[in-house]
Amino acid sequence: xxxxxxxxxxxxxxxxxxxxxxxxxxxxxxxxxxxxxxxxxxxxxxxxxxxxxxxxxxxxxxxxxxxxxxxxxxxxxxxxxxxxxxxxxxxxxxxxxxxxxxxxxxxxxxxxxxxxxxxxxxxxxxxxxxxxxxxxxxxxxxxxxxxxxxxxxxxxxxxxxxxxxxxxxxxxxxxxxxxxxxxxxxxxxxxxxxxxxxxxxxxxxxxxxxxxxxxxxxxxxxxxxxxxxxxxxxxxxxxxxxxxxxxxxxxxxxxxxxxxxxxxxxxxxxxxxxxxxxxxxxxxxxxxxxxxxxxxxxxxxxxxxxxxxxxxxxxxxxxxxxxxxxxxxxxx
Numbered sequence: 001x002x003x004x005x006x007x008x009x010x011x012x013x014x015x016x017x018x019x020x021x022x023x024x025x026x027x028x029x030x031x032x033x034x035x036x037x038x039x040x041x042x043x044x045x046x047x048x049x050x051x052x053x054x055x056x057x058x059x060x061x062x063x064x065x066x067x068x069x070x071x072x073x074x075x076x077x078x079x080x081x082x083x084x085x086x087x088x089x090x091x092x093x094x095x096x097x098x099x100x101x102x103x104x105x106x107x108x109x110x111x112x113x114x115x116x117x118x119x120x121x122x123x124x125x126x127x128x129x130x131x132x133x134x135x136x137x138x139x140x141x142x143x144x145x146x147x148x149x150x151x152x153x154x155x156x157x158x159x160x161x162x163x164x165x166x167x168x169x170x171x172x173x174x175x176x177x178x179x180x181x182x183x184x185x186x187x188x189x190x191x192x193x194x195x196x197x198x199x200x201x202x203x204x205x206x207x208x209x210x211x212x213x214x215x216x217x218x219x220x221x222x223x224x225x226x227x228x229x230x231x232x233x234x235x236x237x238x239x240x241x242x243x244x245x246x247x248x249x250x251x252x253x254x255x256x257x258x259x260x261x262x263x264x265x266x267x268x269x270x271x272x273x274x275x276x277x278x279x280x281x282x283x284x285x286x287x288x289x290x291x292x293x294x295x296x297x298x299x300x301x302x303x304x305x306x307x308x309x310x311x312x313x314x315x316x317x318x319x320x321x322x323x324x325x326x327x328x329x330x331x332x
Contacts, residue, residue: 014140018152021133022052025126032126036119039106040166040186043099044123047159047193050091057084085151086204092155092197099162099190106183113182116174120167127163130156151200158196162189216240217320220249223278224271225318230301231255231267233292234329235318246282249275254328256300257291258307264289290328298331 029045032038113119134156141149169185172178206213217240224235238251253271255264272285292300297310313331316322322329 014137014149018133018137018156019052019056021129022048025129026052028122028126032119032122035115035122036113036170037111038113038116038119038166038170038182039102039111040099040169040182041119041123043095043102043186043190044159044163044166046098047092047095047162048126050088050095050155053091057088060084082204086201088151088155089197089200089204092158092200093194096190096192096194096197099186099193103183103186103190106186107180111179113170113173113179116170120170120174123163123170124167127160127167130163131160134160151204154196154200158193162186162193165189212324213240213242214320216242216247217324220275220279221318221320221323223275224323227274227278228318229267229270230303232271233296233300233302234316235271235323236328237288237326238323246284247279248284248286250286250288251323252288252290252328254290254292254296256302256305256307257293293328295330296328299329 026045026048029041029048033041033045134153137149137153137156139153141151141153165185165188166182169182172181217238220238220240224232233254233256236252236254238249240250241248253268255267259267268287268289272287275285276283294309297305297308298313299316300308300312301315302308316329316331
């Protein structure tokens with residue numbers, strides 16, 4: 001059963017807007033670099049190239065992720081978002097290394113800056129625009145569960161931090177004429193964006209390798225536990241895969257063995273509908289129905305069970321540990 005809640009067209013349109021804005025901001029920084037001859041401004045402009053490349057990569061990945069399943073991609077194309085966001089993280093790291101290189105070079109060789117007042121105003125304007133674009137992109141990405149939009153937003157905001165560092169250094173140099181301050185500030189923020197890039201790459205790799213998301217798992221289990229029916233004797237062997245904004249959930253649900261196929265299927269559908277209505281993601285379910293065994297009697301809460309072989313002992317609280325366990329739940 002597949003429940004779709006995607007808004008791929010909205011995400012694609014928003015990413016186009018981000019890409020166009022990135023090109024305009026890059027041109028503004030190039031102009032500021034030409035006016036000031038500042039290595040820090042040059043490094044900031046080079047980082048903006050990464051913004052532009054990443055924005056267009058994001059466009060491609062969102063376009064590809066929006067494609068329906070086909071014979072070659074039975075789970076869809078959503079995994080591409082993890083790949084492109086990982087590449088974006090690597091590009092951010094390269095930009096950070098470039099900033100550090102330029103900063104060290106300026107400290108060793110030295111350089112005179114020009115028209116700092118013009119540079120300050122232009123770079124400050126790009127910082128403000130970048131921050132708000134990043135904020136909107138992160139918020140949109142969280143709403144749409146899009147790793148690409150979140151990664152783009154974090155990149156834009158990290159670019160804002162480094163850009164503000166450039167502005168601060170330009171202001172200080174403008175008043176003090178101490179030119180090495182410009183390079184020192186660039187070094188600090190070059191290191192900062194390398195840390196940001198690591199976090200983005202780490203999250204991308206976890207998605208590609210289907211690493212368990214504890215927060216998502218806890219959310220799903222809480223929905224099941226809070227709305228649990230007595231007929232659902234247990235849920236076990238749960239696995240969750242993420243494909244961009246989409247989820248694929250495998251699980252086994254234990255039901256009374258004497259249920260007809262229709263009754264068992266209806267109970268399974270109730271669980272599926274419950275999750276679909278309470279988890280704001282597009283979800284594909286692959287649930288397997290297990291019949292209860294005598295070992296299930298001590299944890300079965302059906303009071304009027306006609307075939308009970310053992311007394312009820314306790315109610316098992318569903319947790320990430322026992323819901324992901326391969327075996328059925330027992331009282332032990």
